Amino acid sequence: MNIIIAGCGKIGTTVLSTLASEGHDVLAIDSDQSVISEITNIYDVMAVCGSCTDCETLEEAEIAKAELFVAVTGSDEINMLSCFIAKKMGAKHTIARIRNPEYNDRSLGFLRQQLDLSMSINPDRLTALELFDVLKLPSALKIETFSRRDFEMIELRLKPDSALSGKSLSELRSKYKAKFLICVVQRGEDVFIPDGSFVLKEGDKIGLTADRFEIQKLLRSLNLLQKQAKNVMIMGGSKIAYYLAKMLVSAGSSVKIIEQSRERCEHLAEILPKVDIINGDGAQQELLLEEGLHNMDAFVALTGIDEENVLVSIFAASQNVPKVISKANRPEMASLAVKLGLESTVSPKEATADILSQYARALQNSLGSNIETLYTLMDGGAEALEFNVKNDFRLTNIPLKNLQLKPNTLIAGIIRGRRPIIPGGDDVILTGDKVIVIAADSRYQDLSDIIK
């Protein structure tokens, strides 16, 4: 598929590297020649130097042949304008990054319709949503949602005292009545798709799916439950903080935002009347303690500087705040943070790249591939693929225990209608279901490929 990406900043570069590695033909547009030469040196993509609102540049990029045009420059207005021009010049689908809350809150629907945008993305809101999911269920490191949020996989780290460690999966199944499935285990650098004889160890990171209504009960019986974060402190009054605070407040939590700039504080106080806005430097430990860091259920560091976020988060964790999440835009920083003991990090550019590559896959799907969507799990060690089930006598109407799957492959979920099923050995796949397959070694193109 021909994809054009306008704007090669942090997000643009992440998106183009993801899409290029998935086999799309990617062309990048940027107005900075040095950025262009850097990109063509590192990634297998083509690049055009010029303004993405300039018809001549777009023509040089062969816009008329593009299936997808993504505008992710720093300016919302340029993004919208270039998508508008691109659409008029023949691009089939256009996506613009629109991050200004004023556009997002009030006129987004109107703008999208008038500019004929296929999608608008707001990395800040996406990140806030990801944070919100985790704060709802703080025991999880991360929550992956599949199939339009109908199906969830929770990532957990096994603590030394966990009831799960030292047990094999078949033991656990008979011990706990609730229906659940451990889909994927990361131990050190290795990623496993476990079978019944697999024994869990402390320190493992596991991916767990369970029935949505039973998950609280299950986590409680596993001694893993932490209650929803009611008191949240956010350091840095960025746009992400704004969206997150709004979501948390409407879910009934109390939120405190610490922000350095007086002006920004006043603006936040105006648009977030129910939130405590504190004007001060969040890097000062004194201030954090004074504002009651000890009594917080969660601390979220969202300043623009990765290093500051990580360091202050380490301090918060040392003060026994139960859940600490740090924003780390650079992947190197995120993996360092994990080494330093911070389990949860979020990255706006990863979140955006995920959404965009999902969109690209869905587009390709309409061009003939069977994969509905594809998600990477456990730092890329495994993949979750979502397939639409067509009528296939080798798969449908056969109890799962009788299916001979290839090694390191697992059917993690079946979605019938919009109802998720956690599959057991007696469940069957029916035509018209959606199936979520998790695989560690191989990338499948079709559902029938998973059988031996």
Next chain:
Amino acid sequence: MNRRMVIYMVGQMIKIEALLFALPAAVSALYGEKCLWTFLLCAGIALVVGFAFTLLFKPWNKIIFAKEGFIIVALSWVLMSVVGALPFVISGEIPSFVDAFFETVSGFTTTGASILNDVEALSRGIAFWRSFTHWVGGMGVLVFVMAIIPTVSDRSIHILRAEMPGPIIGKLVPRAKKTAKILYLIYIALTVAEILFLLCGGMPLYDSLIHTFGTAGTGGFGIKANSIAGYTPYLQWVITIFMVVFGLNFNLFYLALIRHFRNVFKSGEMWCYLGIILTSIGIVTANIYSMYSGFSEALRHSSFQVASIITTTGFSTCDFNAWPELSKAILFLLMFIGACAGSTGGGLKVSRVIILAKTIKRDLHRMLHPRSVGTVRFEGKRLDESTINSVTSYFAIYVALYTLAFIFLCFDPIKYGIETNATATAACFNNIGPGLGFVGPASSYSNYSDLSKIVLSVAMLLGRLEIYPIVFLVSPSTWTKR
């Protein structure tokens, strides 16, 4: 440096070369020559070496940077020439290894300089291999490797850039692999076209293959002692036109293929290249008019020689050594200009000459008006200072290495004069083939000493790979861990 990846890629290249031996082997089998066994033996050796490299040095990671790109290309070309020289030595047709190496380097670098005094004595299989090296070297063997093996690395652009000639190398399409494929498809299509045109003119199939390989790679190895002189005027014109065509930037053919004719006609390099050719033909025709029986003959000879020299091919239809000094001087200058960037030709490249001229103009202006702000534009785009700098420093190192090789030749015991030594160096360095004086189209390089032949071989590699890869290959800083 990622040494395993370098050796792995070189191994892949040697395996491809083993496959390439199949063609001359088939030709020998067809004519029932015993050099069939030579080629099979060489293919066997190449396969063993290739597999040894790729199996023993499987890379742990496939990340390559500009440095690895240069070294992969330089090492591949040196080893490729060593392996390619084996058939000449094993078959006994060129017994001296240095001579065989010179001949093979001359083939792969599409120079066409020969140490053979009697070309017609070669067996058909060996002569076929000798010309086929032109075709392979013209577009570049690593470009071929990239086109056919699965994508090796996201950064394979570094290899493409190190092997393709020209100051600015861009991709035609987003994928490097697909770009390599498109380039080869255009190359093959043009090759087939020329073969058909030659067949139509009554040239035997074997001869047309040989001469097409020589034209396509802008090489110049023939199978006749008097090169193209013995063929009909029609055939000479066909070769003239195809030499000019293969000297054009291949990007233009792609643009024409996707029907962007407007961009083709906007190409400043193409017009400049054609302008230089037409002007030179005009002057040379007027200058040699009296030597030939009529206007058409003079025009044919001047066109052929001008096209042959500027595209760095090296075919000839007459002994231009006997031409007046003015014509010889023009040909000597054309040697340095060379063909367009992104073509199969050698030399300095027309685009570099244009950029140099424009830079000089700007800098002269700046001397009179120190506060003036000027930009250098090329193909409708502003060039950034780093590109201009790279072109000027390329020119400096080009002149320096040319001088060095020239001085070296003056120490040769054979004691040819300045004319011969200067043109021999130019003809090898710019991948042309025949020079003037004792290395003119009617004679060969066989009288030079072994040492001089090696210096000239290195000069040919320097010229084909545009200097840097070979320089980095021998510079110690590449190999130390710093």
